[in-house]
Amino acid sequence: MKPKRLIQIFVVIMLVLSTLGGSQPALASSNSSAHSDAMVINRNLNLWDATYFGFVNSSIHEKWHFDFTESHNFVVTVSPITGGFIPLLILLDVNGIEIARGTGSLTSTQPAGSYSIQVQPESGGGFYLLTLREVVQSLPAVSTVVSPSSVNVGESAVATVSLNNVPAEGYTSAEFTCTYDASLVEVSNILVANLFGADPATAIQDPQNGSFIVAIAGSNGNKATTSGVVFTFNVKALQAGQTVIECKVRVNNGNNILTDLPSIGSSLTINGVAPTLTPIASPTPTGPTPVESPTSTLPPVESPTPTITVPPLESPTPTLTFTPVASPTSTPLPNGTLTGQVIASKPVTVGLYDAGNLLITSATANPDGTFSLTAPAGTYTVRATASGFLSAQGSAILTGGSTTTKPTIALLAGDIDNNNVIDQFDAMTIGMSYNTAVPAAADLNNDGIINVLDLEILAQNYRDTGPSVWE
């Protein structure tokens, strides 16, 4: 027999032994989540996108071990070769605790660590091909990764929420709504990272009834332009069970419209083993007054469902209110016209005031901000106002029979309480009215709901005072 033929026979024998797990130690397993009486053959899964052969039946299951050095979003596919065989895949952590399962394939996102995929028949049995592939996300998405994926009662895990495949134009703000099983876990310590640049404006609606909201807006023109971690939070296990922790996101790419992105959650398994209880680190009151229990006197939580009550918009057609000025002479001065444009996302009112601060005439600007006022020739103060905005003020000299045009001006948003300064109380009004529609002045972008977009606008003008100078 030729040496070449001998080598071919040797290779075929090795392939057959490989499918039967001949090169791997066979160990009986009886882990808690994937318990069965079948013998479990341990095998190694070392390569991405490679195809591995395997064989399982009702008495032989296979467990493929693999390690991650960083977080991966992956899919494991098992394609049966034998007819009538439907494979069941169970993702296990390093302790053999089930993380997730799927029939035929399984998709998951897991942090760095050791894992295994147990393949067993859901029905039938036979040969199969197994492939581990990285899920390449070409579209923007949000992912939530919990590490570790399995904890005991009383222990904590850290959940990391990341934005992936962020487009080059970036996001100016985002609103994350995270959900979990409140009977199994408790969420705390929400920490916002710097993906939206230094010093972002953030509103956090604290965890209640299994969900919480984190709204983040870049300040000073900052925005998220790269993929990365947006925020993290702690998850403390309260009782045994399994919960999916997922944060959905709506992003704003600068057009003041919140758009939903696909989301990938993670599963947290809580084992019933209760370790020695560690007391919850509660803030130690150092003042002379003891802290009262925060839960005993809380009023019922308002409904999170926003009730949108859009106030009726003022007529877009300018309505002129002309009040003739009492002229000191018997001949009335000819009228002059003042035109211009005031930019704001709310209806703008422009008024002319005389030297005694008496309103001479006013008009509501058109939807594009343009306005036209007619009044007797003279020198006036012109003032533009809009609900929730700092007013703008300047002088205007009207000449009889001619038109004077003021430069275009943009009003600064954020003066919600109309006290001529954009301050903490304006921001607090947004925080107190989150996800509602009142007061309408807090709805700075006039989209019918008070949320992160309004906070984002306010943060850009924080500490500004009015009235703005209208040259």
Next chain:
Amino acid sequence: MKRISASILAFLLAILGVFKVHAQSPETIWLTGGVTTFKTGETVLVTLNASSSTLIQGFTFQIRYDPACLRPVNASSPVPGMNGLPLPQLTGLVDGSYASITPQTVNGVLAEVRFTTLKGCQTSLTLESAALAIRNAEGFAAPLPGVFIGERNIALNIDSEVGVSDSTQQGSGSILPLDPPAAERGFSGWIIGMLIILLFGGVGFGAYKVFRIGG
């Protein structure tokens, strides 16, 4: 006799009325700090406290610090439902604001603020302003009137000896990142460093040219 008794009774009632008002303990905010002596690199924890018989929906505080001695790390509120509104910060001033969608009882710790010591200093933290906020009839946040601000200052003695950096243990609740804008902190130093490098580079190049021509 009856008139005298009535007068005494009226007097006693008036006195009791005064005492009753006094015992109601008006709304108060004050600053406390436990340890006042630190080494460089250690964490300073100060606590903003409040006592209020009125339910509030927000609060704000501004703490002045010396940026040469201290760097703010974060602030957190243990009051459930109080959401942090981390608005843009200024160097030398911690500006914290919190709001809740529902009225809350506050009697005790409102917020904890952490700083890192930067060098040996005799410095202090000053509660420059603080307010409790309610939601008024129009739906706007408004300061609760009549709030008394108690202890405002905490003197700190920071040793230049480097201490062990404390782990930043944070309480539950919304966290405020308090770093002032980076540009305000390091821009001038960066420019000076670049100028020094350019100066040395120019001198070195000049010397090289001189010696090279001379040789």
